[in-house]
Amino acid sequence: MRKSIATVSLSGPLERKLTAVADAGFDGVEIFEPDLLAGFPSPEDVRARAADLGLRVDLYQPFRDFEGVGAEALARNLRRARHKFEVMERLGADLLLVCSNASPETIPDDELAAGQLYRLAELAAGHGIRIAYEALAWGRHVGDYAHAWRIVRMAGHDHLGLCLDSFHILSRGSDPAGIEEIPGEKIFFLQLADAPLLAMDTLRWSRHHRCFPGQGGFDLAGLLAHVLRAGYDGPLSLEVFNDVFRQADTARTAVDAMRSLIALEEDVAARLPGSLAAVPPPVPPTGFAFAELAAPATADLEPLLTALGFARRGVHTGKPVELWAQGEARILLNAGVPADAAALTAVGLESPDPAGAVKRARALLSPVLPRRRAPGEAPLDAVAAPDGTALFFCRTARPDHPSWTGDFAPAGGRAPTGEITHIDHVALTQPWHHFDEASLFYRSVLGLRPRESLELADPYGLLMSRAMSGAAGAVRIVINVAYVGGHASAPDAPWQHVALASRDIMATARRLRAIGGVVLPIPANYYDDLRACHDLDPGRLRDFQDLGLLYDRDEDGEFLHLYTVTAGRLFFEVVQRSGGYEGYGARNAPIRLAVQHAPADGHHIALR
Numbered sequence: 001m002r003k004s005i006a007t008v009s010l011s012g013p014l015e016r017k018l019t020a021v022a023d024a025g026f027d028g029v030e031i032f033e034p035d036l037l038a039g040f041p042s043p044e045d046v047r048a049r050a051a052d053l054g055l056r057v058d059l060y061q062p063f064r065d066f067e068g069v070g071a072e073a074l075a076r077n078l079r080r081a082r083h084k085f086e087v088m089e090r091l092g093a094d095l096l097l098v099c100s101n102a103s104p105e106t107i108p109d110d111e112l113a114a115g116q117l118y119r120l121a122e123l124a125a126g127h128g129i130r131i132a133y134e135a136l137a138w139g140r141h142v143g144d145y146a147h148a149w150r151i152v153r154m155a156g157h158d159h160l161g162l163c164l165d166s167f168h169i170l171s172r173g174s175d176p177a178g179i180e181e182i183p184g185e186k187i188f189f190l191q192l193a194d195a196p197l198l199a200m201d202t203l204r205w206s207r208h209h210r211c212f213p214g215q216g217g218f219d220l221a222g223l224l225a226h227v228l229r230a231g232y233d234g235p236l237s238l239e240v241f242n243d244v245f246r247q248a249d250t251a252r253t254a255v256d257a258m259r260s261l262i263a264l265e266e267d268v269a270a271r272l273p274g275s276l277a278a279v280p281p282p283v284p285p286t287g288f289a290f291a292e293l294a295a296p297a298t299a300d301l302e303p304l305l306t307a308l309g310f311a312r313r314g315v316h317t318g319k320p321v322e323l324w325a326q327g328e329a330r331i332l333l334n335a336g337v338p339a340d341a342a343a344l345t346a347v348g349l350e351s352p353d354p355a356g357a358v359k360r361a362r363a364l365l366s367p368v369l370p371r372r373r374a375p376g377e378a379p380l381d382a383v384a385a386p387d388g389t390a391l392f393f394c395r396t397a398r399p400d401h402p403s404w405t406g407d408f409a410p411a412g413g414r415a416p417t418g419e420i421t422h423i424d425h426v427a428l429t430q431p432w433h434h435f436d437e438a439s440l441f442y443r444s445v446l447g448l449r450p451r452e453s454l455e456l457a458d459p460y461g462l463l464m465s466r467a468m469s470g471a472a473g474a475v476r477i478v479i480n481v482a483y484v485g486g487h488a489s490a491p492d493a494p495w496q497h498v499a500l501a502s503r504d505i506m507a508t509a510r511r512l513r514a515i516g517g518v519v520l521p522i523p524a525n526y527y528d529d530l531r532a533c534h535d536l537d538p539g540r541l542r543d544f545q546d547l548g549l550l551y552d553r554d555e556d557g558e559f560l561h562l563y564t565v566t567a568g569r570l571f572f573e574v575v576q577r578s579g580g581y582e583g584y585g586a587r588n589a590p591i592r593l594a595v596q597h598a599p600a601d602g603h604h605i606a607l608r
């Protein structure tokens, strides 16, 4: 289907928005009136620019507080409309969005509103323009699409139809099934926006928290299926009022927006077979092949890995990269990438079909990285995640595909000693304005399922966190955003971590305690509270405290975890899940964050 976006969804001046929209592959735009009024280019300039870029001006908006008014106001409103029609002719736009009257003065009389909209449509027809009437969720008298449709039907003018906006419909909990009763040709326009499920005033929710389809909690595929069954064949247009997108990189947001529509079409195609173009299917990863760390000489990662029971098992035949392993957990230490401190730079994902995974990523507009391949080396397909981390699609030691491990010569030396079995999850820290984009990326490109977003207290602000996982927890990726909106004392490059699963975390913790200086200390206050929250065996609780172990429990099972001290940007977590526990110990994250900040705060030692 044709794809369009309202200019209000993007950051910057109108010219920049148009370029970004065209570059991302959209077919058209809704010009949001304030974007035109605040810019120097004339309507003719904008029209020419859009035409040059191959964009249709699908709609001009919004026209407010028109219907259900007294005679004098009507005369004023029609005069106002005449002027808008002239501007639209200069812009090359033939559809005007009229939103339901939100003014306290409006008269609650459907026949009056219908008659006045008829007059507006008649005037519009003279300019070759049509009117799309939209029920704002907070409209004074008309607040839902069924009511707007009754009025449009009553008016009965060919140049008057409806604009449906998913936010207004779904935020009020209206049943979208009724859309199927509206003749498709009377649905003049469809605006799509998702939103997180928040309990707040609808107007503020709409103006600040809308997001692209797949980034929030609404069932947009369900709504779109109803609209398509009604016979709508106009554009899918994104109209997203969002404070973060208004500050983010314009081109990047436009690509994120387009990705959301491609993924939405795929979701709808699953419900309406044959209806829409499909993209190559997702190839969900089945595990972690490796985590690659930038390891400058000063990074101190080797003692940390040795303490955790890893051993150096391989040396890359062509690059300064070492393979450290234990069980199925593999860590690559790369001394060849320029970095001042240890950092997680790449993640290897075990994939049943690496080429298919890349095809999928490309179809969803993800940056595919140039293949890393020296003569004799295994091909490695990779895409860049939104935070820049490279994601490699690997098949480790399978007969049907060259294995990346073949590029490493055995290092000899001792074998691994610990209880670590595999990588449980990796936690990547995103720039704060990439959080929604990252959720959609992992969901659509990798086919992971997002859990709800959490807001966790940090001594310097707020940590937003969202976990994504594949079926049966095969792969878990946590995206964090530190310092939402930025903070004066925020570190430039926030922490990342690799969480390792231990088959016996008590044994791992005892070994680490014997070495000393590895485990992040946890305040006694935490254990006092743990005693109050959970009826734990006193001996067990004492062990936890002695070993710096943190604890969580839910209906499904238990979670034990500990953190190492940080090296550069990076630290390790050791975890043990039991029963069906699928969480990440979120209630303990504020404790961890406070302790991690403590040395920098300078009172860590003094308070001891």
Ligand SMILES: O=C(O)c1ccc(O)c(O)c1
Residues within 6 Å of the ligand: 061, 062, 097, 099, 134, 136, 165, 191, 206, 207, 239
């Ligand atoms: O918030 C508003 O005023 C507004 C304006 C135009 C729209 O299409 C809309 O959905 C909301």
Ligand SMILES: [Mg+2]
Residues within 6 Å of the ligand: 134, 165, 191, 239
């Ligand atoms: Mg709208």
